[in-house]
Amino acid sequence: MGDGEDAGGKGAGDGVTVRLAELRPEALGLPVRGALPALAAGLAEHGAAVLCAPPGTGKTTLVPLALAADGARVLVAEPRRLAVRAAARRMAWLLGERVGGRVGFTVRGERVVSRETVVEVVTTGVLLQRLQRDQELPGVGTVVLDECHERHLDADTAAAFLVDVREALRPELRLVAASATTDAEAWARLLGGAPVVESADPGHPVEVRWVPPPGAVRPARGTWVDPALLAHVAAVVRRALAECAGDVLCFLPGTGEIARVAGLLAEAGAEVLQVHGRAPAAVQEAVLSPGVRRRVVLATSVAESSLTVPGVRVVVDSGLAREPRVDHARGLGSLTTVRASQAAARQRAGRAGREAPGVVYRCWAEAEDATRQRFPSPEIQVADLAGFALRAAAWGDPEAKALALPDPPPAGAMAAARSVLAAVGAVDGAGRVVERGERLVRLGLHPRLGRALLDGAERVGARRAAEVVALLSEEPPRAYGDDLAAVWRAARYGGDGYAARWREEARRLERQLPGQGAGRGPGNSSGNGLGNRSGNGLGHRLGNGSGNRSGDGWGDGPGNGRSGNGSENRSGDGWGNGRGDGPGSSASGRGEDAVVGLVTALAFPERVARARGGDAYLMASGTGARLAEGSRLGVAEWLAVAVADRPAHSASARVRLAAVVDEETAREAAGHLLSAGEEVRWEDGEVVARSVERLGAVETAARPLRDPDPVLVRAALLEGLRREGLGLLRWSREAEGLRERVAFLHRVRGGGWPEVSDAALLERAGEWLEPELSRARRRADLARLDAGQALNRLLPWSSGEAARLDELAPERLTVPSGSRVRLAYGGEQPVLAVKLQELFGWAETPTVAGVPVLVHLLSPAGRPTAVTADLASFWREGYRAVRSDLRGRYPRHPWPEDPSTAEPTRHTTARRRP
Known part of the structure; x- marks a missing residue:
């Protein structure tokens, strides 16, 4: 079923129910069935409940079907697309049906539902889009937030919004927070004192075997993992194949590590499958189907929960996970490799016992296990919050203070996020969402990418803007290279999974643009909402009916595009809504390289960068950047950097993906960063005065100043003193002696006798060096300045103590x-x-x-x-x-x-x- 159809209306599922008696016998034997009466009672009394059920008990499959038995539509939110498809397929199988009947699913770009659907599995991003489109969730009786322990930002946000909806709009809406390993009491408090319902263990024991590396392994740095550890993991997989029966599921932090271990297992005598968020749907389907021969499934954390991989009896856990990190000061985001938490390790081990007794091999020492974090780091604490801040503003709570969040957002991250929103024109001066911000919310993109799509379409045309933004939404495989224009051409004609996903996403984004056929549903629903209710945290109903059906991000999670893109808003009017010359003329007037450069610069204007020699560039944000050795981009004077990260202990960012631009394009995209004025500073040991034009930190033009502002000159001289020290002044023997005498009196008598250390004198230089400093214009003037005479100004003349200097400390x-x-x-x-x-x-x-x-x-x-x-x-x-x-x-x-x-x-x- 395509994006033009909607099962979210009030009539969806009318008259259709699910009866437990019609389920396959396998469902009736699931352990969670014993917890269903308590769950039903808790929901009847409180309207919300926390369900704690170990892996394999049926909480993801049987519980939603049981909740739909009364005819109320059930919405199940999963953190990942893989889990969405797996859960929907399993529930449909339990009913003896195909997906799209009474059980359907929706992920970004794909929707398989019908009028008969009563259980719909969605990603948390899709749930968020629906909540911000229509907060009442018409026709939905119960929302199940599955795997809430993973603490994804979208899941936390959806929970907070749903609590608001229950309090202000629909007290009859039922909420279930479900997980195998979570802080149940904290979630119970969040849901207003909801009862905690626990399910029995399925009874399949999992033996734990500790297999630390035989030699020293260097700690992970950023996304780098010691090859010695990966070789050890591959050896443990081989050992597991030899010692145990059944398929092997191996957890690794990322796709690079999966590919490396797959290469080491080429001759392992088993089928090796690679599963991650970007894996083709065919591979994901193959993993979730029984294999013909013995299999080794290499997976990231996408396989931790919410699905059963048939045939798996053994888990090999590398003990590593990957989390986002954001450098808000530099506006750069990256992924970093961390030790998997205890909760994640339990989830992973549980995969081995879903169907029968199993074994987990943990590639670390048992003594180390107790030092690991209990739960994963909440994403709200470490991620870029621009998308979250926009959602909160559209909800009517710009500072997110009234939202029932498990953890509050960090103040610094929220400040950076609000700067981005102001810059893209999404909010007003008070942080309230404006019409442009509502359009950005409806796009379901990171605000930066939304800005690039809207403004780019007006300059280069809808199709080309959508295609470039689709490139920016998911980083292409490294094999595509670092030139975004070349990546665009390769994706257009490519036959791999990335190219297929890119084409589908580009089509979806084009349909989202005004006048491009994006179905907005029958009418405008803004009239039956709450309006702007910022006082209670439940705000703007976005009012576009059933138009935007998906919005969970192109990948597995939040759908906010690139993370870690903090920006400083240096002008009152933000980035604006530049109109250009209209889509037609703009599109015809730019070549492909210029198009990709402009759209990229519109998304990341503070990352336009100018060459400064060799492979080094300076971005408008002030951060240095370097290209990879041998990059063809090195001949460009200007770049628009799409992806960059800063390795640990490195002063410069590393450019992963960029597009060539010219200065005119850089100015067009980052016009809000343009500034001009006099610059007087201390440079190479002298005062340098120039009239300078800059694009952020990048200098675009300069000429010498003959008569600079004396105030600026004075500040430059003070900077020179701070950098080079008091040796710039003339210190006679008498002056040195005076300084020593005053230092002695400060030490032994205190009182008004000043401190005259270098640091103290430099701090007060503007005080004791006047008026000579104001008359100085260059370094030589400082060398003529008598330090002793100037130092007399600091003595305690007002108290009369200065007159006793020769008495108290005679020369x-x-x-x-x-x-x-x-x-x-x-x-x-x-x-x-x-x-x-x-x-x-x-x-x-x-x-x-x-x-x-x-x-x-x-x-x-x-x-x-x-x-x-x-x-x-x-x-x-x-x-x-x-x-x-x-x-x-x-x-x-x-x-x-x-x-x-x-x-x-x-x-x-x-x-x-x-």
């Missing part, structure tokens, strides 16, 4: 010989370095500001002979040894036996006064 000290000797204040104590003979008769050590002076006693040649802070003790105990050592070398100088009574002198014996 020189008069000694018994009459000499005025300079004090050094660079250490913990003031230091007086003076010839020993000049201190004869000085019994008490002098003090400065209450601190004893450290006396360095010098020989007649000026060399240190002793150091003391207690002169009286030195004359009694230390002098004799010094006298014995030096009198023979300096016979012309006095060396009295009793220095305490001797006359001090700075001369030799021959020149002493009579």
Whole structure:
């Protein structure tokens, strides 16, 4: 059944029911049947329930059929398309029917339902689209959120919206949160104190065998996994084939690891199948059907739950999973490899015991298991939230504060998301959704891709815009290369699974555009909604009837396109709704390379990048980027980067996919980032003043400024001081001495005496270096600035303490010989370095500001002979040894036996006064 038909109306399934007695005997023996009475009672009393049922009990298949027995239509939401198809097919088989009768399903781009459908399995993304199209979900009596423990963002959002719907619109709507491993009590609280119903274990034990790698394995970084671990996983699969009967299901983090392990198992003597979210439907169907020969199924987390793989008796678990991460500061998203949680490991192990006793081989040490997270990281905590923020705004709760979410969205991620929404023109200044935002919601795309589709269609035509956005919705296989224009041409004529999915998605997106045949259903339903009810979190009914039938993303999950695309909104009017010259003229005026470049730049304007030498580029966001070695894109002056990630510990992003653009296209797509003005900064050790035009961080034009703004020059000079230090100033001996004296008083007296460390002086440079700093224009002017004179401005003149500087910390000290000797204040104590003979008769050590002076006693040649802070003790105990050592070398100088009574002198014996 195509997108033009809809089973979502109130009449769908009228008069059609499901009776348990007509199910195949296999269904009646499922363990979850014993929990059905308690579930029915809980729903009757509370309208919601949490169902905890181990894998293989029938919670995904028998429960929805039982809930449909009273004639009420049941909507089952699964996190992945593979699970949707598997669940629908299994339920239809239990009824002895084909899918499309009383059991149907809908995923993005595919709908198999009829007027008789009473149980419909959908992805959580499709459920969200229906809720935002018509919050009442007419004709639906029960919604089952399956596998809620996985904490996908769409599932969490759908749960929050459904709680709102029950409270404000349809208290009779029943909700069931179902999972094998979840925080049941937390979900019960979320559903308003719903009862928790537990099902018995199916009784198929699973033996756990711990098989850690024999040698050291390096931790995963980003999407890199140590080949040694993958080789170990392949070896464990071979061992499992030798030790156990039945098919083997092996869990790996991603498609790259699946392909590598498949290569290592080429001669394993079994059929090797690769299952992931992008696997062709034929492969998925083959996995869910009994095999003729023994099979090894290599799968990502798509096979963790909600389906039974026939014949599997053994699970090999690599212990790894892949999660999204977003660098909001750089606007880059990526996937990272993490250790699978304990809940995920239990789910995976359960696949081995669905049909009979099984075995799970865990490729890590048993002692390590307790250190793993209990549950997967909630996607709301780690993902790009632009799509979520748009949904929340369209729901009437722009800040998502009133939504009953299991975890609140991070403030930083929401701020970045709101910036994107403002930039694409989806919300107003207060964050409320506007008409353009409602159009973007209806598209079911990430707001960035929605903007590219709408504005791109006006510039290059609907078909070509849809085709390029379809390319951006799912990253193509690496074999296609990194040139998006070449990828476009390859997909157009390609015969692989990616090309087929791309063509279908492009057609679907084209139909979504105004005037392109997108069925909007019979009439406008906005009149019977709640209107804008931002006060209770239930807002704008989107009011396009039954038009948009799918919206779960092209892949398995949220359907928000590329993740991790935070952006800074630098202008009040956002990206705007540029109209161009109309679809016809724009399309005819651009070649294919220009089209793909423009649409990509419309989606990611802060990623337009300009070459800066070799394979290096600078993106408008300010992030550096590098092309892969040997990339043909390296000859381009400008690029629009579609996919990039930043490897751990790398300052630059790595370009995965990009399109060539020219400067005119970059300006057209990222016009909101254009700025012009005077730039005066410290560069290469000097003040540089220019009139500059920039596209974000990318410089597009510059010319020297003859008479720059003095305020900007002053700021540049301060920046130069911060970068290069106070050595740019002229520090005379007196200035250095003053600084040391002030530092000493700050340390011993505090009060108003300022700190004069480098950091403190640089922080207050704008204060103590005025007015000289305001008159300076270049580095040489700083070198002429007298630091000592300027430093006087920081002294505590207002309290009168500054006038006591020479009293509290004198520059020189008069000694018994009459000499005025300079004090050094660079250490913990003031230091007086003076010839020993000049201190004869000085019994008490002098003090400065209450601190004893450290006396360095010098020989007649000026060399240190002793150091003391207690002169009286030195004359009694230390002098004799010094006298014995030096009198023979300096016979012309006095060396009295009793220095305490001797006359001090700075001369030799021959020149002493009579």
